[in-house]
Amino acid sequence: MGKMLMKGNEAIGEGAVRAGCRYFFGYPITPQSELPHYLAKRMPEVGGLYLQAESEVASINMVFGAAGAGARVMTSSSGPGISLMQEGISYLAGAELPCVIVNMVRGGPGLGNIAPAQSDYFQATRGGGHGDYHLIVLAPASVQEIVDLMQDSFDLADKYRNPVMLMGDGVLGQMMEPVDLGEEKILSIPEKSWAATGRMKREKKNLINSLYIVPENCEVHNIKLGEKYKLIASGEQRWEEYRTEGAELIMVAYGTAARVCKAVADLCKAEGMPVGLIRPITLWPFPGRRISELAETAKSFLSVEMSMGQMVDDVRLSVNGKKPVHFYGRVGGMIPAARDVFNEVQFILSGGAR
Amino acid sequence: MKKIFSRPESLKDMPFHYCPGCTHGIVHRLVAEVIDELDVFDRAIAVAPVGCSVFCYEYFDCDAYQASHGRAPAVATGIKRVLPGSVVFTYQGDGDLAAIGTAEIIHAAARGEKFTVIFINNAIYAMTGGQMAPTTLLGQKTTTTPFGRDSEINGSPVKMSEMLSVLDGAAYISRVSMHNPANVAKAKKAIKKAFEVQMAGQGFSMVEVLSSCPTNWGLSPVKALKWIEEKMIPYYPLGEFKAPSEVV
Amino acid sequence: MPRVTFREERCKGCELCKNFCPKGIVEMAGHINAMGFHPATVTDIEKCTGCATCARMCPDMVIEVEKEEKKVG
Numbered sequence: 001m002g003k004m005l006m007k008g009n010e011a012i013g014e015g016a017v018r019a020g021c022r023y024f025f026g027y028p029i030t031p032q033s034e035l036p037h038y039l040a041k042r043m044p045e046v047g048g049l050y051l052q053a054e055s056e057v058a059s060i061n062m063v064f065g066a067a068g069a070g071a072r073v074m075t076s077s078s079g080p081g082i083s084l085m086q087e088g089i090s091y092l093a094g095a096e097l098p099c100v101i102v103n104m105v106r107g108g109p110g111l112g113n114i115a116p117a118q119s120d121y122f123q124a125t126r127g128g129g130h131g132d133y134h135l136i137v138l139a140p141a142s143v144q145e146i147v148d149l150m151q152d153s154f155d156l157a158d159k160y161r162n163p164v165m166l167m168g169d170g171v172l173g174q175m176m177e178p179v180d181l182g183e184e185k186i187l188s189i190p191e192k193s194w195a196a197t198g199r200m201k202r203e204k205k206n207l208i209n210s211l212y213i214v215p216e217n218c219e220v221h222n223i224k225l226g227e228k229y230k231l232i233a234s235g236e237q238r239w240e241e242y243r244t245e246g247a248e249l250i251m252v253a254y255g256t257a258a259r260v261c262k263a264v265a266d267l268c269k270a271e272g273m274p275v276g277l278i279r280p281i282t283l284w285p286f287p288g289r290r291i292s293e294l295a296e297t298a299k300s301f302l303s304v305e306m307s308m309g310q311m312v313d314d315v316r317l318s319v320n321g322k323k324p325v326h327f328y329g330r331v332g333g334m335i336p337a338a339r340d341v342f343n344e345v346q347f348i349l350s351g352g353a354r
Numbered sequence: 355m356k357k358i359f360s361r362p363e364s365l366k367d368m369p370f371h372y373c374p375g376c377t378h379g380i381v382h383r384l385v386a387e388v389i390d391e392l393d394v395f396d397r398a399i400a401v402a403p404v405g406c407s408v409f410c411y412e413y414f415d416c417d418a419y420q421a422s423h424g425r426a427p428a429v430a431t432g433i434k435r436v437l438p439g440s441v442v443f444t445y446q447g448d449g450d451l452a453a454i455g456t457a458e459i460i461h462a463a464a465r466g467e468k469f470t471v472i473f474i475n476n477a478i479y480a481m482t483g484g485q486m487a488p489t490t491l492l493g494q495k496t497t498t499t500p501f502g503r504d505s506e507i508n509g510s511p512v513k514m515s516e517m518l519s520v521l522d523g524a525a526y527i528s529r530v531s532m533h534n535p536a537n538v539a540k541a542k543k544a545i546k547k548a549f550e551v552q553m554a555g556q557g558f559s560m561v562e563v564l565s566s567c568p569t570n571w572g573l574s575p576v577k578a579l580k581w582i583e584e585k586m587i588p589y590y591p592l593g594e595f596k597a598p599s600e601v602v
Numbered sequence: 603m604p605r606v607t608f609r610e611e612r613c614k615g616c617e618l619c620k621n622f623c624p625k626g627i628v629e630m631a632g633h634i635n636a637m638g639f640h641p642a643t644v645t646d647i648e649k650c651t652g653c654a655t656c657a658r659m660c661p662d663m664v665i666e667v668e669k670e671e672k673k674v675g
Contacts, residue, residue: 025431049435053428054458054460054461055457057457058425058431058457061422061428061429061432061458062428062429062432064419064421064422064425064429064432065401065419065429065431065432065433065434065435065436066433066435066436068419068429069432069436069437071436073432073436088425091421095420196399196419196433197399197417197440198397198398198416198437199396199416199417201396205417207418207419208418208419209411209418210420211420355668355670356668356669357667357668358604358667358668359657359658359667360667361663361666372661373614374614374616375616375618376661377661379662380660534659535655535658535659568616574617575616575618576616576621579621
């Protein structure tokens with residue numbers, strides 16, 4: 001199959017369908033609306049269900065039920081809606097249910113606006129809801145990568161029995177790019193012997209639960225989850241490197257900001273400046289191992305974000321004081337301009353510090 | 355000798371954690387008996403709430419889910435849409451269903467979701483220490499209405515069965531009571547009918563059960579049942595608010 | 603004559619069985635069980651009709667009732 005032009009939000013939908021997702025529960029919010037529009041048409045074609053819930057709170061709990069029943073299921077929203085889902089996401093993590101949650105991040109806090117932002121990084125990577133847990137967080141930077149990562153999202157969710165969040169923004173959702181959907185794959189969805197589907201002569205009952213009333217048992221459960229997160233953190237760090245070979249300054253940026261930074265790296269190359277980019281694809285687990293290695297050779301780092309500085313904390317933790325870590329950000333729905341980032345890079349390389 | 359009365363098979367043989375005289379135990383038994391009689395244990399799925407009956411997932415021996423506070427109808431929606439052949443029921447108290455979960459119960463009913471809701475109305479928040487519930491009666495003293503519920507401050511009690519029965523998606527809505535043996539028998543019939551309506555695919559079904567809370571009402575178990583009869587039933591009349599002309 | 607069995611260790615002494623027994627033969631025992639309640643018991647089994655009202659009003663399923671099968675014809 002050749003390449004076709006697709007909008008980012010629609011690519012999320014098609015990617016999900018091709019990954020075997022047959023259930024979508026959601027509540028409308030800008031700027032992700034094309035995704036529910038697409039799935040409302042597409043799900044019935046593949047024998048799936050698109051159901052519009054009464055709220056994001058209901059959506060995420062419908063996801064809880066469907067995931068517990070063993071289905072590949074997803075929801076999507078943006079900032080305020082994702083905030084409403086946090087209790088449910090915590091329950092999903094506690095009950096170890098696989099599902100995919102899409103957050104097309106918008107300007108905040110509060111109602112903010114509907115323009116692209118990356119200000120939900122902390123919420124996504126630190127857990128977001130109550131209790132000690134992590135989501136696996138993936139951040140695509142192109143429409144093609146959206147399609148590819150949707151497959152990975154569902155696979156990772158099932159592999160680790162953990163909710164996965166795909167983080168984008170209005171730019172990625174709205175942009176049209178050529179994508180190769182590839183041949184429809186025969187899916188290998190793992191059997192879910194833990195799913196509560198009715199006992200059907202099963203010897204033991206299956207229970208979907210996050211309640212451990214006895215503190216000793218709840219500690220055991222938390223330690224077990226912690227071991228799982230360790231395993232994910234060591235095995236699933238993903239990133240892309242661009243012009244990092246011999247780079248003295250390394251930009252760190254993901255998603256839309258990384259697209260800008262790629263252009264900056266090209267500008268720098270043209271000017272003979274040794275500047276590279278590391279683009280985290282997994283925001284959690286953060287690709288800290290590679291950044292730590294690069295801190296041996298690079299002279300400084302610059303975290304470029306559409307926030308007041310959130311991921312920069314992870315960059316600093318990874319660099320661990322070995323080299324200076326700088327930050328450049330635009331917020332409130334503003335996107336960093338390549339020229340401005342370039343100027344910042346020049347300033348840092350010339351020994352400037354803020 | 356023939357057993358006239360013994361524990362239903364769908365109910366695990368373990369002691370309940372409920373207070374003495376709390377009628378949760380009777381309702382649990384009725385639901386389990388209905389599951390046994392309809393022979394649906396293998397495809398029954400329970401959704402437990404947050405509240406006193408949170409551990410009902412331990413007692414019902416079928417597969418089960420524990421939902422976040424008020425969201426059992428959303429969880430049940432997800433389950434039933436994935437497993438249309440299953441027999442799904444939520445078990446919820448008045449705080450769970452009539453306060454924090456109001457949106458979820460109304461919209462599940464409006465969509466005509468094909469599961470059954472067992473709604474325990476005991477006019478109080480019991481697990482958290484006897485606070486006012488949306489169903490607390492006017493004048494009723496609770497730990498957060500120490501001078502009695504005042505409609506000027508707290509509004510009036512919510513009649514969920516009446517509210518839900520006007521929705522087209524609701525196929526069977528009934529209010530029953532635990533206050534004496536005859537009404538316990540009627541409650542069982544209502545619960546059975548609600549399950550049958552679900553299994554016939556006719557729509558949403560709910561049985562509201564007027565239930566006692568001797569501990570937080572400050573009454574003996576026997577007097578608490580009298581209180582249901584004398585105080586609750588006049589405000590919450592019993593009967594079927596909506597029922598299909600026949601269960602197909 | 604019917605047989606009424608009490609799982610004494612599970613009785614919480616709520617007295618609903620006693621209150622609703624149509625023959626008034628359910629009483630609370632003088633001793634206490636492991637949970638500290640006076641458990642229910644039947645005083646005069648001769649009068650029991652095996653109606654199982656006590657069992658049906660027991661929130662803790664303490665009571666089991668058995669009865670001779672009626673011979674038909």
